[in-house]
Amino acid sequence: MMILMEYHNPVLLKESVDGLDVKPDGIYVDVTFGGGGHSKEILKRLGPDGKLYAFDQDKDALENKIEDGRFTLINENFRYLKRFLRFYGIKKVDGVLGDFGVSSHQFNEAERGFSTRFDAKLDMRMNQGDKLSAYEVINEYEEEQLKKLFWAYADLKNAPKLARTIVSERKNNPIETSEQLNDLLKPLLFKGKENKILAQIYQAIRIEVNQEIEVLKEFLLQTEEILKPGGRLSLISYHSLEDRLVKRYIRSGLFEGEPEKDMYGNISVPFKKVNGLIIPSKEEIQQNNRARSAKLRVARKL
Numbered sequence: 149m150m151i152l153m154e155y156h157n158p159v160l161l162k163e164s165v166d167g168l169d170v171k172p173d174g175i176y177v178d179v180t181f182g183g184g185g186h187s188k189e190i191l192k193r194l195g196p197d198g199k200l201y202a203f204d205q206d207k208d209a210l211e212n213k214i215e216d217g218r219f220t221l222i223n224e225n226f227r228y229l230k231r232f233l234r235f236y237g238i239k240k241v242d243g244v245l246g247d248f249g250v251s252s253h254q255f256n257e258a259e260r261g262f263s264t265r266f267d268a269k270l271d272m273r274m275n276q277g278d279k280l281s282a283y284e285v286i287n288e289y290e291e292e293q294l295k296k297l298f299w300a301y302a303d304l305k306n307a308p309k310l311a312r313t314i315v316s317e318r319k320n321n322p323i324e325t326s327e328q329l330n331d332l333l334k335p336l337l338f339k340g341k342e343n344k345i346l347a348q349i350y351q352a353i354r355i356e357v358n359q360e361i362e363v364l365k366e367f368l369l370q371t372e373e374i375l376k377p378g379g380r381l382s383l384i385s386y387h388s389l390e391d392r393l394v395k396r397y398i399r400s401g402l403f404e405g406e407p408e409k410d411m412y413g414n415i416s417v418p419f420k421k422v423n424g425l426i427i428p429s430k431e432e433i434q435q436n437n438r439a440r441s442a443k444l445r446v447a448r449k450l
């Protein structure tokens with residue numbers, strides 16, 4: 149019997165689309181289209197004159213394109229949000245939704261190399277046309293660069309040892325597959341926690357390959373420019389680095405430090421948060437394990 153795997157089961161669907169406060173004739177952007185779960189929900193709430201633009205850098209997502217005159221799918225990185233909206237003649241929008249990270253489809257396709265569960269070539273590119281893959285990170289990065297990324301993106305205490313081991317192994321043999329990488333690193337990981345730590349290491353490599361932190365910052369800065377006053381930002385993050393950037397940006401329009409006060413002690417900020425942090429219910433996590441680390445933040449453009 150053939151089992152058809154779902155492309156992706158949307159996380160915090162109702163809560164995140166509620167966060168957009170969809171106006172029937174509004175213009176919205178879903179920057180992480182994937183299987184189109186959030187996009188379909190936005191379209192349901194839009195009237196005949198509404199518009200939805202969606203981005204996904206993975207060409208596999210194109211197979212989920214929605215046939216609807218109000219919908220446009222753009223196969224590009226959302227770091228070019230403003231540029232591509234301008235191409236379609238759009239300067240300002242009513243809401244932007246982002247559901248970051250990888251889709252279940254990407255994670256479950258062995259040859260994409262995102263999962264520790266399969267033996268595959270080291271890859272992890274969300275955009276199959278990108279030059280940098282996990283192979284280059286593991287085989288060509290300096291020991292110091294590897295150490296830094298294991299520290300910064302996975303907070304691993306034994307980052308120096310992991311980096312040293314990788315560099316010494318690849319002098320003899322290139323590390324080409326996930327099985328080779330797993331076999332090399334597992335003996336260095338805390339007994340009983342190997343799989344969990346390995347998943348953190350993979351996530352750190354994935355963040356580097358897809359430049360996720362830089363891309364998120366570039367994207368956030370553009371949302372401030374393209375949202376109309378009162379426009380909504382509804383963003384779902386899956387790891388603390390991402391969530392911290394989103395939280396700080398919503399609070400102060402900055403990624404670090406505090407905003408400057410004027411002579412009266414007032415600060416000028418681009419957004420106001422709409423509610424506190426929203427996380428999935430126990431029921432949602434039971435039905436969809438991928439939801440377990442999700443954090444939703446919603447803000448309104450001032």
Ligand SMILES: C[S@@+](CC[C@H](N)C(=O)[O-])C[C@H]1O[C@@H](n2cnc3c(N)ncnc32)[C@H](O)[C@@H]1O
Pocket residue numbers: 156157158159179180181182183184185186187203204205206209224225226227247248249250251252274363
């Ligand atoms: C968690 S999935 C989104 C799932 C989607 N909300 C749904 O309901 O099916 C994230 C998607 O965003 C895409 N993506 C991640 N970062 C991206 C970026 N910087 N630019 C464009 N697409 C990106 C991934 O390729 C993936 O398909």
